[in-house]
Amino acid sequence: MKKVVCKLVLAGFVMFCSVDVRAQNVSQSSIVVQMILGATGGTATATVSATVLPVISITSSAGNDGAGNLNFGLTIVNTTASIDPRASSSASLFTISAGADMPMTASFSSPDVTLTDSLGNKLSFSLLAVGAQVSSSQQTAAQLTSGGTITMSGSGVYYVWIGGTVAVPSSAAGGTYTGYFHLTVAYQ
Numbered sequence: 001m002k003k004v005v006c007k008l009v010l011a012g013f014v015m016f017c018s019v020d021v022r023a024q025n026v027s028q029s030s031i032v033v034q035m036i037l038g039a040t041g042g043t044a045t046a047t048v049s050a051t052v053l054p055v056i057s058i059t060s061s062a063g064n065d066g067a068g069n070l071n072f073g074l075t076i077v078n079t080t081a082s083i084d085p086r087a088s089s090s091a092s093l094f095t096i097s098a099g100a101d102m103p104m105t106a107s108f109s110s111p112d113v114t115l116t117d118s119l120g121n122k123l124s125f126s127l128l129a130v131g132a133q134v135s136s137s138q139q140t141a142a143q144l145t146s147g148g149t150i151t152m153s154g155s156g157v158y159y160v161w162i163g164g165t166v167a168v169p170s171s172a173a174g175g176t177y178t179g180y181f182h183l184t185v186a187y188q
Contacts, residue, residue: 054156056104056185057097068092070162078170085130085163086139092162095135096185100156103188106131108146108181115166115177123166123177131160149188 060068070092072081085091098104106129113125130141133153138161144150152158160183 083163085161094160113179115179117175
């Protein structure tokens with residue numbers, strides 16, 4: 001008499017069959033046959049990729065000193081000196097180079113900068129920044145706020161013009177006043 005019992009284990013794709021054979025010329029034992037219906041392991045392939053963004057580069061140019069610095073020139077007391085970043089060739093121009101069409105965050109150290117002379121006297125400079133993807137768009141450039149988003153052009157360039165105002169009160173001492181602002185740009 002033959003008795004066959006089979007169990008199918010789906011998770012491992014393995015089928016175990018136990019065959020019980022009872023005959024005079026075969027010992028009274030069980031023979032276990034393992035039949036593999038499918039692979040017990042597999043292989044998958046995935047593509048790994050990384051896009052490395054170009055290093056951000058910021059260069060300054062233009063301005064009335066040719067090096068990108070703002071120079072309000074000779075100013076008398078009780079006046080406000082201004083450089084319009086949309087209309088003046090004296091505005092500082094910063095050219096940003098980075099990844100094409102990438103959104104970036106542009107930040108300024110402060111929209112208000114303190115200018116100091118050699119004796120510690122102070123004046124206040126209020127920064128005004130505008131930007132565009134095309135260098136010929138200075139007159140129509142959008143106003144920028146610190147921490148705001150700019151989008152690089154398709155060629156990976158963006159232009160920022162900086163101007164602003166210096167208020168010179170009647171109590172201001174004569175002398176040369178200087179201060180600094182920083183433009184920082186980062187990928188979002």
